[in-house]
Amino acid sequence: MSAFRQNVIQPIIDLWSLIVGLKVTGKCFSQKLITVHYPRETIEDEDLDTYGGHVELVGKPKDPATPKCISCMMCVTNCPSRCLKVVKAKAPKLTAEQQEALAEAKARGEKVKKPRAPKTPQKFIYDYSLCSLCATCIENCPVHSLRFSHTMYWATTSREELKLDLLARLRRQARRKPRPAAKES
Amino acid sequence: MKRQYAGTDPLAGDFYTRQFEKDRGEHTLVVNMGPQHPSTHGVLRIVIEIDGEYILRADPVLGYLHRMQEKMGEVQTWGQYIPNMGRVDYGHPLAWNWAYVGAVEKLMGIQVPERAEYIRVITCELNRLTSHLLWWGAYILDLGAFTPIMYSFDDREMLLDILQRPTASRLTYGYFRVGGVRKDLDDRCIEMIKAFIPRFRSRLPMYKDLVTDNIILRKRVEDIGIIDRDMCRRYGCSGPVLRGAGEPYDLRRCEPYSIYDRFDFEIPTEETACSAGRYLVRMAEMEQSLRIIEQAVEGLAHAEGGHIMPKAPKPSMKPPKGEAYFAVEGARGKVGVYAVSEGKKVPYRIKLRSPSYSNLHAFAEAAQGTLLADAVATLGSLDLIIPEIDR
Amino acid sequence: MMNAIDVHMLIRLIIAVVAAMAWVGINALVLVYCERKFAGHIQRRPGPFEVGPHGILQPLADGLKLMGKQLFRPAGADAFLFWLAPMLSLLPVLLLFLPIPYGPMLTAMNVSLGILLILAFSSLNVLALLLAGWSSNNKWGILGAARAVSQSVAYEIPLLLSVLAVTFMTGSFNLSAISTSQGAWPWQWNLMAQPLAFFIYLVSAFGETNRAPFDLAEAESELTAGFHTEYSSMGFGLFFMAEYAYMVVVCSVCTVLFLGGFRGPVADGWWWFLAKTYALLFLMIWVRWTYPRVRFDQLLNINWKWLLPLAVFNLLATAFVMKL
Ligand code: SF4
Ligand code: SF4
Numbered sequence: 040m041s042a043f044r045q046n047v048i049q050p051i052i053d054l055w056s057l058i059v060g061l062k063v064t065g066k067c068f069s070q071k072l073i074t075v076h077y078p079r080e081t082i083e084d085e086d087l088d089t090y091g092g093h094v095e096l097v098g099k100p101k102d103p104a105t106p107k108c109i110s111c112m113m114c115v116t117n118c119p120s121r122c123l124k125v126v127k128a129k130a131p132k133l134t135a136e137q138q139e140a141l142a143e144a145k146a147r148g149e150k151v152k153k154p155r156a157p158k159t160p161q162k163f164i165y166d167y168s169l170c171s172l173c174a175t176c177i178e179n180c181p182v183h184s185l186r187f188s189h190t191m192y193w194a195t196t197s198r199e200e201l202k203l204d205l206l207a208r209l210r211r212q213a214r215r216k217p218r219p220a221a222k223e224s
Numbered sequence: 225m226k227r228q229y230a231g232t233d234p235l236a237g238d239f240y241t242r243q244f245e246k247d248r249g250e251h252t253l254v255v256n257m258g259p260q261h262p263s264t265h266g267v268l269r270i271v272i273e274i275d276g277e278y279i280l281r282a283d284p285v286l287g288y289l290h291r292m293q294e295k296m297g298e299v300q301t302w303g304q305y306i307p308n309m310g311r312v313d314y315g316h317p318l319a320w321n322w323a324y325v326g327a328v329e330k331l332m333g334i335q336v337p338e339r340a341e342y343i344r345v346i347t348c349e350l351n352r353l354t355s356h357l358l359w360w361g362a363y364i365l366d367l368g369a370f371t372p373i374m375y376s377f378d379d380r381e382m383l384l385d386i387l388q389r390p391t392a393s394r395l396t397y398g399y400f401r402v403g404g405v406r407k408d409l410d411d412r413c414i415e416m417i418k419a420f421i422p423r424f425r426s427r428l429p430m431y432k433d434l435v436t437d438n439i440i441l442r443k444r445v446e447d448i449g450i451i452d453r454d455m456c457r458r459y460g461c462s463g464p465v466l467r468g469a470g471e472p473y474d475l476r477r478c479e480p481y482s483i484y485d486r487f488d489f490e491i492p493t494e495e496t497a498c499s500a501g502r503y504l505v506r507m508a509e510m511e512q513s514l515r516i517i518e519q520a521v522e523g524l525a526h527a528e529g530g531h532i533m534p535k536a537p538k539p540s541m542k543p544p545k546g547e548a549y550f551a552v553e554g555a556r557g558k559v560g561v562y563a564v565s566e567g568k569k570v571p572y573r574i575k576l577r578s579p580s581y582s583n584l585h586a587f588a589e590a591a592q593g594t595l596l597a598d599a600v601a602t603l604g605s606l607d608l609i610i611p612e613i614d615r
Numbered sequence: 616m617m618n619a620i621d622v623h624m625l626i627r628l629i630i631a632v633v634a635a636m637a638w639v640g641i642n643a644l645v646l647v648y649c650e651r652k653f654a655g656h657i658q659r660r661p662g663p664f665e666v667g668p669h670g671i672l673q674p675l676a677d678g679l680k681l682m683g684k685q686l687f688r689p690a691g692a693d694a695f696l697f698w699l700a701p702m703l704s705l706l707p708v709l710l711l712f713l714p715i716p717y718g719p720m721l722t723a724m725n726v727s728l729g730i731l732l733i734l735a736f737s738s739l740n741v742l743a744l745l746l747a748g749w750s751s752n753n754k755w756g757i758l759g760a761a762r763a764v765s766q767s768v769a770y771e772i773p774l775l776l777s778v779l780a781v782t783f784m785t786g787s788f789n790l791s792a793i794s795t796s797q798g799a800w801p802w803q804w805n806l807m808a809q810p811l812a813f814f815i816y817l818v819s820a821f822g823e824t825n826r827a828p829f830d831l832a833e834a835e836s837e838l839t840a841g842f843h844t845e846y847s848s849m850g851f852g853l854f855f856m857a858e859y860a861y862m863v864v865v866c867s868v869c870t871v872l873f874l875g876g877f878r879g880p881v882a883d884g885w886w887w888f889l890a891k892t893y894a895l896l897f898l899m900i901w902v903r904w905t906y907p908r909v910r911f912d913q914l915l916n917i918n919w920k921w922l923l924p925l926a927v928f929n930l931l932a933t934a935f936v937m938k939l
Contacts, residue, residue, distance in 0.1 A: 050921075053439040057906065063434040064371055064657045064905045073378060074660040091392030117539045119304035173307035173398040174406060175539055187392055255754045261839060277758070277911060368827060368908025374658035434905075440828055441907045596758070597837050597910045 303539020337529025404532025449602025463557025759841025794876030
């Protein structure tokens with residue numbers, strides 16, 4: 040009797056679970072869609088705010104087109120993927136007149152100050168195709184000059200385009216609209 | 225034209241196929257499942273000998289996704305290695321994060337602030353949920369139902385939104401730091417977690433109705449792919465595979481690391497040792513993870529210390545000479561990192577103990593004598609992540 | 616010398632075959648679109664959306680894409696059989712549409728053995744699948760073909776027996792006659808008299824058309840793509856069309872046998888026929904997007920241990936009741 044039960048009655052009862060499955064999918068069929076229909080819709084900015092896109096420079100509060108960066112190379116040495124390249128600015132070349140003036144001043148026994156190289160880097164190249172988005176550079180920057188951008192909808196067809204000149208990007212950003220100060224730690 | 229089989233033709237097939245063909249019986253067929261097979265989830269390759277649809281022998285071939293993760297540990301500084309840990313196992317990267325920073329902290333004798341521990345527990349458990357949901361969807365997909373993965377990704381997407389807030393990434397997290405975590409959980413994040421828990425609890429019955437109770441699925445997984453305690457012991461299986469064999473071995477309970485001894489949760493086990501057992505263990509684990517998160521969120525409110533210790537070591541830290549091993553319970557089993565330091569900026573050796581690697585090898589034995597379709601069901605139930613196997 | 620009736624018949628036949636071709640094409644397009652939309656909504660996503668309003672032109676675009684692809688034949692495949700298989704899969708389907716009565720007057724060929732014609736020609740599909748798997752020189756293909764053959768052969772039997780039960784009741788193999796023998800209202804349909812046969816027919820129909828949960832011949836997570844692993848471009852396209860065409864045939868026949876065909880409340884006509892057929896097709900789609908796939912031995916067990924005895928029992932019971 041139990042064999043009959045197990046082999047005949049039970050399978051018939053089990054068929055009910057198939058109906059239950061149909062009910063579940065049927066219910067979902069009648070519910071509204073939950074996907075974000077890109078490009079007609081995009082996700083809310085609030086969700087984007089925490090998204091870590093590629094790394095970008097932070098401008099000085101007073102001068103958003105120049106980065107806070109002081110060319111200390113901490114980010115370059117600590118980056119595990121070696122995708123940052125910072126070129127320090129050179130000391131400005133003195134014109135002949137300036138050199139003369141300097142020499143004169145020296146001759147007068149004054150304390151002369153050779154113009155120092157500006158701290159802002161000359162070049163800040165970043166290769167997004169190599170970056171592992173680990174935030175090591177961001178954490179180790181002593182002046183908080185780096186942060187994650189929130190660029191999500193970016194697609195390119197070539198690897199070259201992923202090499203970013205962050206200084207140029209910052210200048211472009213400053214021209215467009217000042218971004219609120221970064222809260223990235 | 226007479227067909228030449230790989231066993232007789234010296235140019236047919238590669239090394240593994242030729243080796244495998246040597247023992248081929250009469251009237252059997254040797255087929256390669258993978259490296260581009262839909263149900264091997266990536267580039268795992270399994271050479272199988274079949275007689276009709278019955279599998280006589282199976283042999284996994286590894287190495288298609290070898291990325292030298294361990295070797296990379298020997299050329300990067302201690303801090304620079306953390307992002308690698310997010311990429312060993314894309315399913316549950318925070319467990320690897322934890323195992324690695326845990327080992328380094330052990331080396332350096334660092335005490336992590338309480339708040340950081342809570343944050344680690346919360347994020348790690350959330351990550352375990354995403355991992356199990358990913359497995360669930362993909363497993364049912366292997367068994368031929370297309371819809372459940374969409375439902376599980378619905379929930380998983382919310383989890384990723386939560387995890388994105390502190391970690392700034394959605395899949396390969398490199399969030400833990402030696403001495404704490406990178407960023408604190410903000411209020412919005414806590415709110416989202418609190419909203420997620422009841423929502424997910426209400427979704428679980430739907431999962432049960434749609435899939436777990438479905439008679440077709442049950443017939444596909446019950447008594448299939450037996451991996452019992454003895455086999456687990458021989459192959460070193462851990463995680464849900466071991467618990468599915470009835471052994472309540474969970475590092476969170478057996479060797480409580482961090483603050484897991486403060487939480488009240490159960491270790492679900494199943495005695496059946498089959499695919500269904502492993503399946504049920506994972507489903508039950510999701511509920512337990514929810515419980516842990518609930519308690520941890522409560523504990524976080526009055527935890528002391530910051531999210532990272534005040535003087536956290538820099539990436540260029542030099543741990544003292546010595547060695548340390550730290551293991552955590554990942555979604556797939558025991559995740560261990562063994563680190564040797566020579567007192568230099570770069571580690572001397574990093575050894576990764578990945579659970580998928582051990583679990584995979586039980587497959588060859590479990591699949592013997594089963595049908596091809598059962599092999600797929602067994603393979604899926606092991607929840608393999610290929611990059612973790614090859615490292 | 617041909618007399619007028621023969622010429623008349625011939626013209627009628629040619630028109631019918633051309634119409635059937637168009638019908639197959641249109642149905643494939645519409646069904647692909649419906650299936651993808653339906654699946655999308657079940658999974659709570661919109662489905663195709665980009666080509667045309669609400670993606671309505673997507674199947675056309677897919678078709679164009681398929682045609683534009685390279686026709687590829689793997690080395691070592693038997694060229695003749697390899698290309699014969701997809702055609703053999705699609706061509707018999709065109710015949711299957713001929714005896715189906717879409718409306719009271721809308722039948723291409725009112726053959727008295729219509730149902731037998733359908734059953735006979737639909738068996739050719741098995742041959743096509745076998746050839747496809749065998750000739751493409753692929754191990755997965757052979758496995759898929761072996762599965763397809765044993766599955767189709769097995770499921771044909773209960774299908775036939777359940778159909779026989781209905782013909783016992785109406786005493787005719789003519790599909791038009793079967794339609795007209797049923798009443799307009801649901802309780803006058805054969806469904807009420809033969810619920811078991813209907814159920815058996817439906818399950819066997821899933822098996823015959825290789826649809827999920829019985830899509831073992833092309834189970835992509837086990838056999839990559841089964842018998843059509845090596846087919847690209849229109850080779851695959853023809854199999855694809857044939858699969859949808861068989862679905863339509865099977866559902867049409869089901870409508871005729873069990874759901875009253877073109878009979879319906881208020882006014883008989885092709886609209887009722889279409890509505891019922893598509894309702895059945897949607898059921899098939901719904902089922903496909905809900906269940907996992909059964910295992911191969913289970914599939915055969917369901918057939919030999921359940922459907923076949925039930926069908927035989929049903930047949931005997933029908934015969935007994937009819938005799939009384
Ligand atoms: S995020 Fe990491 S990988 Fe990317 S630039 Fe910064 S340190 Fe380098
Ligand atoms: S970005 Fe920061 S860490 Fe990098 S060079 Fe500039 S100041 Fe130094």
